[in-house]
Amino acid sequence: xxxxxxxxxxxxxxxxxxxxxxxxxxxxxxxxxxxxxxxxxxxxxxxxxxxxxxxxxxxxxxxxxxxxxxxxxxxxxxxxxxxxxxxxxxxxxxxxxxxxxxxxxxxxxxxxxxxxxxxxxxxxxxxxxxxxxxxxxxxxxxxxxxxxxxxxxxxxxxxxxxxxxxxxxxxxxxxxxxxxxxxxxxxxxxxxxxxxxxxxxxxxxxxxxxxxxxxxxxxxxxxxxxxxxxxxxxxxxxxxxxxxxxxxxxxxxxxxxxxxxxxxxxxxxxxxxxxxxxxx
Amino acid sequence: xxxxxxxxxxxxxxxxxxxxxxxxxxxxxxxxxxxxxxxxxxxxxxxxxxxxxxxxxxxxxxxxxxxxxxxxxxxxxxxxxxxxxxxxxxxxxxxxxxxxxxxxxxxxxxxxxxxxxxxxxxxxxxxxxxxxxxxxxxxxxxxxxxxxxxxxxxxxxxxxxxxxxxxxxxxxxxxxxxxxxxxxxxxxxxxxxxxxxxxxxxxxxxxx
Numbered sequence: 001x002x003x004x005x006x007x008x009x010x011x012x013x014x015x016x017x018x019x020x021x022x023x024x025x026x027x028x029x030x031x032x033x034x035x036x037x038x039x040x041x042x043x044x045x046x047x048x049x050x051x052x053x054x055x056x057x058x059x060x061x062x063x064x065x066x067x068x069x070x071x072x073x074x075x076x077x078x079x080x081x082x083x084x085x086x087x088x089x090x091x092x093x094x095x096x097x098x099x100x101x102x103x104x105x106x107x108x109x110x111x112x113x114x115x116x117x118x119x120x121x122x123x124x125x126x127x128x129x130x131x132x133x134x135x136x137x138x139x140x141x142x143x144x145x146x147x148x149x150x151x152x153x154x155x156x157x158x159x160x161x162x163x164x165x166x167x168x169x170x171x172x173x174x175x176x177x178x179x180x181x182x183x184x185x186x187x188x189x190x191x192x193x194x195x196x197x198x199x200x201x202x203x204x205x206x207x208x209x210x211x212x213x214x215x216x217x218x219x220x221x222x223x224x225x226x227x228x229x230x231x232x233x234x235x236x237x238x239x240x241x242x243x244x245x246x247x248x249x250x251x252x253x254x255x256x257x258x259x260x261x262x263x264x265x266x267x268x269x270x271x272x273x274x275x276x277x278x279x280x
Numbered sequence: 281x282x283x284x285x286x287x288x289x290x291x292x293x294x295x296x297x298x299x300x301x302x303x304x305x306x307x308x309x310x311x312x313x314x315x316x317x318x319x320x321x322x323x324x325x326x327x328x329x330x331x332x333x334x335x336x337x338x339x340x341x342x343x344x345x346x347x348x349x350x351x352x353x354x355x356x357x358x359x360x361x362x363x364x365x366x367x368x369x370x371x372x373x374x375x376x377x378x379x380x381x382x383x384x385x386x387x388x389x390x391x392x393x394x395x396x397x398x399x400x401x402x403x404x405x406x407x408x409x410x411x412x413x414x415x416x417x418x419x420x421x422x423x424x425x426x427x428x429x430x431x432x433x434x435x436x437x438x439x440x441x442x443x444x445x446x447x448x449x450x451x452x453x454x455x456x457x458x459x460x461x462x463x464x465x466x467x468x469x470x471x472x473x474x475x476x477x478x479x480x481x482x483x484x485x486x487x488x
Contacts, residue, residue: 093416099338099380102437104389108378109435119402119419121385138348138378140339145361164359179333181359182420193431197347197374229343263389270388 028056028240037244041072044246051245057238058159060166061223062173063245064089067280070128070248071213071221075188077239078207081228082187083141083163085171086116086124089218092176094120098183102137104263108193110135110185113257115264116213122271123216123264126257132209134190134202140183141167142229151236160236166224174220187211188241189228201230216250216271218280250275281369281449286310286485297477298466300404302411304329305454308487310368313462314449315426317478319442321465322425323381323401326356326364329457332414334358338377338421348431349374350423356452359420364458369451372444376424378431379439381405382467391469404463412459424465425450427472441471453487 007013031037031052040046050069055061057079065071073082088094097119102108104117114127141163147154154162156169163186168178188209190202215221225241251257251268258268274280283289287310294316295301305311313322328334337359344361345354351374356365383402387395405419426444431437452460464480465473 097380097421099378099421100383100386100389103379103439104386106438107435108431108437117389119383119385121383121389138339139343140337142343143340143359143361146340146343177333178359179335180417183337183339193348193435195433197349197431199342199348229339266389266393270385 028054028059041244041246048246049244050247051243053243055223055225055241055243057225057240058161058166059225060170061243062170063221064174065215065219065221065245067215067217067275068248068250069215069245071215071243071245072210073187073213074208074210074242074244075132075204075239076207076242078204079237079239080204080225080241081189081238082241083167083184083224083226084187085167085181085184085222087174087176087220088118088124089220092174092180092220094118094122095182096124096185098137098185104267105261108137110137113260115267116185117267121267122274123251123267124219125213125215126251128212128214130211132188132205132211134188134205136186136189136191136228138193139191139199139229140186141224142226146229161226163224163226163229166226167222170222170224174222186228189231191230199230201228201232203231214248214251217275281312281371281451283312283451283485285488286312286451287488288486289483290486291484293482295462295464295480295482297464297479298399299464300408301462301464301482302408303460303482303484305458305460305484307454307456310451310453310485310487311460312449312451312483312485313425314447314481314483315444316446316481318446319426319444319474320478320480321427321467321472322480323405323463323465324423324425325405325420325461327418327459328358328364329459332412332418332459334360334362335418335420336364336422338423342377348377350377351375356423363455365452365454367450368453371448372426372450374443375450376427376429378437379424379427379429380421381463382465387469395469398468399466401463401465401467405461408461424472439470439472442474
């Protein structure tokens with residue numbers, strides 16, 4: 001029999017040992033309750049905060065959020081890469097459609113006032129503010145096979161997790177399977193397309209930038225924080241991602257985003273009717 | 281297009297304007313798609329025939345190639361980055377990976393609510409997928425053969441006049457048993473079909 005030094009030879013000792021661990025300081029962890037977040041944004045009361053998390057490099061996060069929630073994503077150290085998927089909560093077959101998002105807006109570069117559209121012509125989320133400008137709608141999350149080729153490993157438990165592996169785990173916890181993971185959008189690592197149709201990876205805008213989204217429908221939010229698939233650096237490179245979400249409101253007809261384009265206005269009209277019909 | 285290297289012809293079928301089509305290609309078989317009447321967008325999805333959750337992925341495909349366009353040599357990959365099909369011949373030069381399918385819903389955004397009753401590719405895909413026990417969850421962003429979608433320096437993307445012509449074609453070799461699902465695009469509100477949806481021909485060859 002092995003005798004350990006932790007006093008865990010009995011159930012009482014093991015329980016005391018487990019309970020003594022609360023409060024261990026780590027850099028990347030959720031703040032629960034989220035209202036304890038130390039630094040609420042200007043104009044946001046602490047008790048309006050519903051989600052506060054620091055996602056590790058190579059980590060993931062997920063949450064079901066009501067319509068009218070603001071989600072601020074922050075790249076504190078300059079190499080976060082937030083790959084995002086959105087699903088209509090309760091009817092997840094309606095989900096982020098990247099092709100419709102870029103086609104309907106006649107624009108592949110996401111930024112302020114960009115709309116994240118579903119396949120049902122509704123607005124899932126609106127980009128309220130963007131302090132980065134380095135984003136990518138075209139290349140999605142890395143696959144396990146790609147990371148195995150590039151870094152020797154793409155497993156979620158390994159040193160260089162693939163974004164898709166992380167999204168698969170986040171999705172599974174919301175009843176979603178791998179077939180449910182469509183193309184995604186990545187924030188904080190930019191890609192531009194040149195005149196010949198070739199991608200130019202830009203990297204990030206530096207440490208400390210943020211982007212704020214607003215949910216327009218109740219959503220399942222999946223986020224992976226993994227190295228961008230086109231990141232040319234030979235070492236798997238990603239730094240933590242900060243998430244802060246608070247009760248906000250949905251976009252209204254008098255808001256500038258509503259009528260910024262005729263396509264967007266019709267998407268907001270579709271979304272408002274859907275919410276009204278379901279009493280959301 | 282010289283089809284000598286594709287082996288014996290197994291099947292030839294003309295898909296009428298507006299209609300869907302599908303077939304399981306066995307590994308090594310070649311599918312030629314012919315733009316019979318010129319500038320007819322052929323919306324295209326592909327799945328591992330034995331594990332249909334492994335769908336074509338535009339993003340996994342783009343990650344492994346030089347440009348956002350498809351042409352000879354391009355490999356269409358599934359969502360785990362495994363090859364489904366290789367473009368073995370192409371008389372047009374480039375095809376779209378970004379625009380996805382038209383739908384009744386997205387038509388309301390692009391053109392107005394008055395277009396809602398018009399038939400669209402998403403309905404073709406859903407109808408055809410339903411024959412295989414597949415559904416909405418399986419419909420992902422697709423390839424658009426013969427569709428011209430440039431990206432401008434400012435990020436503007438649009439479906440513009442086509443660069444195909446009557447009789448031009450491309451050919452795909454199946455790298456594994458692959459279910460291919462096609463919508464012969466019925467769109468009449470943009471130039472992807474020259475504002476006049478027309479026929480597409482599908483020819484299946486046994487392979488070398």
